[in-house]
Amino acid sequence: MRPKLKRPILTYVLAAANALCVILLCLYAAVHIPTFNLAFYNWQYSVNDTYNVVAMEEEELMRVTRHMLDYMRGRTPELQVYALVGGQMRPFFSEREVLHMVDVYELFVLGDLLRNIAVAWFVATLVLLVFMRVPVIPTLAKAYRWVIGTLIALTAALTALIAFDFDHSWRVFHEIFFDNDLWLLDPAVELLINIVPLPFFLTLSIFVGVIFLVMLAALFVAAHIVCKGEHRERLKL
DSSP, X not given: OXXXXXXXXXXXXXXXXXXXXXXXXXXXXXXXXXXXXXXXXXHHHHHTTHHHHTTOOHHHHHHHHHHHHHXXXXXXXXXXXXXXXXXXXXXXXXXXXXXXHHHHHHHHHHHHHHHHHHHHHHHHHHHHHHHTTOOHHHHHHHHHHHHHHHHHHHHHHHHHHHHHTHHXXXXXXXXXXXXXXXXXXXXXXXXXXXXXXXXXXXXXXXXXHHHHHHHHHHHHHHHHHHHHHHHHHHHHO
């Protein structure tokens, strides 16, 4: 009797792991969609009057932004770039900003690694479920509905907590993911904090949260439809 008891438990574990992999991939996509979207930066620069704040022409600041995003993606090895600021050609980033962006780049590298692991685990759990000859789609649908339903509630609670005091939440985020204080930049000295100030990150966080929740909601609805269909089929039998 023991093998029969173990098999359903393993099935649920694999299905839940598969769901978590997809959720992680959704979060990865939700972060990257606005973060690497030049139109989002241009819009925020206009909203925050950034072009006047840093005394740069739109085309010049967008060129610097494009270079910065290429660096964060690993497409160029050097962050530093010369730009026309206030009518003078100068290095755009200070030494402190360069060092901080090294940490940011490594954070995105870690994200890419987690994405690859999630893809590998997604494929592995799917293959194992098929090998076990279980009804894969209904099994995954049940797991997705349960895991995503729980996560939506947790995400909503976390979003409310962050929105209540974003400044404190932003500080906690940096203290968790960075082991130094290089992220504490002086707006009177460094340009980076002027082009991406706190309001920029607040808007970015909202976009990430909304995109993530929409993806989760779509998966939850799809899983719910599959579960309902399976329930109807059982009633017919």
